[in-house]
Amino acid sequence: MSVKKKIAECINQLRTEGETCFPFLYNSKLETYNPATDWILYSGPYWDDEEIVAAIESLITGKWVVAGEHVARFEREFSKTYNFESSLMVNSGSSANLVMIAAMKKYYQWNDGDEIIVSPVGFPTTIAPIVQNRLKPVFVDITYHDLNFDLDHVEAAIHSNTKGVVLSPVLGNPPNMDDLVSLCKKGGIQIMLDGCDALGSKWNGKHLSDYAEATTCSFYPAHHITTGEGGMVSSRNDELVSMARRFAWWGRDCYCTGSTNLSPIGACGKRFAKWIDGYDQIVDHKYLFSTIGYNLKPLDLQGAIGCVQLKKSDEIHTKRRAMKSSLEAIFIHHLGDRIAIPQEVAQAETSWFGVPIICNEHALKQELVQYFESHRIQTRNYFAGNILQHPGYHHLDDAQKFPCANLVLDNVFFVGCHPSYNEAVLTRVSDVLSSFVKNPDGRRGEAQLSP
Ligand SMILES: Cc1ncc(COP(=O)(O)O)c(C=O)c1O
Structure with missing residues (x-):
């Protein structure tokens, strides 16, 4: 019997003995949702036993635990699925952004202080890596109806020192x-x-990444597919990814992965050669350091999980889209024009990360969020709102220059559209909204709806 099969049997055995194995998998699937006790989480791993078996198998049969064959396979399969020449797996989406920008700066020979356009609305580690790489973030305000950056403002911000733009589509929804x-x-x-x-x-039937020079992804459990922690940098330009790999792997020049690590000649085909100018001796390419780097490598078990998750990506895409439509209809039915929900434009096919709700006033957002939370339906701010309002980012620009961005923290929140949501979840959201509308006096207190 294969190792995988034995692990699967072991898990089943534990379950028949009454052990609660990996309860989060089944909570996230909401198969037995009970509104009296259970939370509707905004996101979470969309896993079954296959991911767990793959992770344990990689630990039991793997040689080094660290990034190896499984990570290398995940990188290859991810590239094939999303039309990249190559990809590099790292330990988080934030690390992916850090080395993507480091690699872009080095490859295109940007100077310290060169400018990168970015929205102030979003996740902090979209912006932080621009500063960490000694580039200058230039902020442009958003268009409030879709929360993405205003393309007229982007155009106006481009001048001779501008080298790039970092686009982070809001909850997955691209601008034009x-x-x-x-x-x-x-x-x-x-x-x-x-x-x-x-x-x-x-966009127009092609992956958004087809329109970018380099792309990152996060595999934190809130995201479309997850490896626990994890991230990816990908491009159709192989050299850019090799450069990102150098930054992520201690700054060394060698780009051998998986079994090529054991090759006497290496992936470069000339591992032992005179690599250093002015040093007339043979040097092992594995220990040639061509840049100042970090260590941002993942574990091999994360690669093993990723390979299983990839097989579910189409299903996740379809289910997230369907759930966004259903939840949107429920919100509009109960709240009408007191809220607005950003739409995808005709050319887009958005893989929604969540359902963004723009409230027409601050009090409504506060009341809705409290009401949902007191009824065990998880909500989220649209991350930082305007990042320039936060203490760590104050110094980068004046938050008041971005009036639309400032409204986000006041008036916007989102709920999930997780692929495991089902009819019971939709009914619960609808019941809670109906009770919210009927109980204007009791919104700030404890749950009004029983159970
Ligand atoms: C747009 C965006 N960028 C970057 C990140 C950071 O990813 P990670 O948590 O994997 O570091 C997140 C996290 O949610 C995100 O939403």
């Missing part, structure tokens, strides 16, 4: 990519995609 591409082409600047919330989103 044709317009963005054409204005970036005109300005001679590069598009980098923080695709952490947008895996699977398309």
Whole structure:
């Protein structure tokens, strides 16, 4: 019997003995949802035993625990699925952004202080790596109806020091990519995609990443597919990914992965050679350091989980889209024009990360959020709102210059559209909203709806 089969049997045995094995898998699937006790979480791993078996098998049969054959396979399969030349797995989406920008800066020979356009609305580690790489973030305000950056403002911000734009589609929903591409082409600047919330989103039938020079992804459990922690940097430019790998792997020049690590000649085919100018001796390429780097490598078990998750990505995409439509209809039915929900434009096929709700006033957002939370339906701010309002980012620009961005923390929140949501979840959301509308006096207190 194969190791995998034995592990699967072991898990089943534990279950028949009454052990609660990996309860989070089954909570997240909401198969036995009970509104009296259970939370509807905004996200979580969409796993079954196959991911667990793959992870344990990789630990039992693997040689080094660290990134090896499984990570290398995940990188290859991820690239094939999303149309990249190559990919590099790292330990988080934030690390992916860090080395994507480091690699872009080195490859395109940008100077310290060169400018990168970015929205102030979103996740902090979309922006932090620009500063960490000694580039200058130039903020542009958003268009409030879709929360993405305003392309007119992007165009106005491009000048001779601008080198690129980092696009992070809001909850996976892209702005007009044709317009963005054409204005970036005109300005001679590069598009980098923080695709952490947008895996699977398309524009004109092509992956969003097809419109970017380099793309990142996060595999934190809230995201479309998860490996626990984890992230990916990908591109159709192989050299860029090799450069990102150097930054992520201690700064060394060697780019051998998986079994090529054991090769006497290495992936470069000339491992032992005179690599250092001015040093007339043989050097092992494995220990040639061509840049100042980090260690951002994942574990091999994360690669093993990723390979299983990839097989579910189409199903996740379809289910997230369907759930967004159903939840949107429920919200509009109960709240009408007191809220607005961002829409995808005709050319987009958004793989929604969540359902964004724009409230027409601050009090409504506060009341709705409290009401949902007191009824065990998880909500989320749209991350930082305007990042420039936060203490760690104050110094980068004046938050008051971005009036639309400032409204986000006040008026916007989101709920999940997880692929495991089912009819019971939709009914619960509808019941809670119905009770919210009928109980204007009791919104701030404890749950009004029983159970
Ligand atoms: C848009 C965006 N970028 C970057 C990240 C960071 O990813 P990670 O948590 O894997 O570091 C997140 C996390 O949720 C995100 O939403």
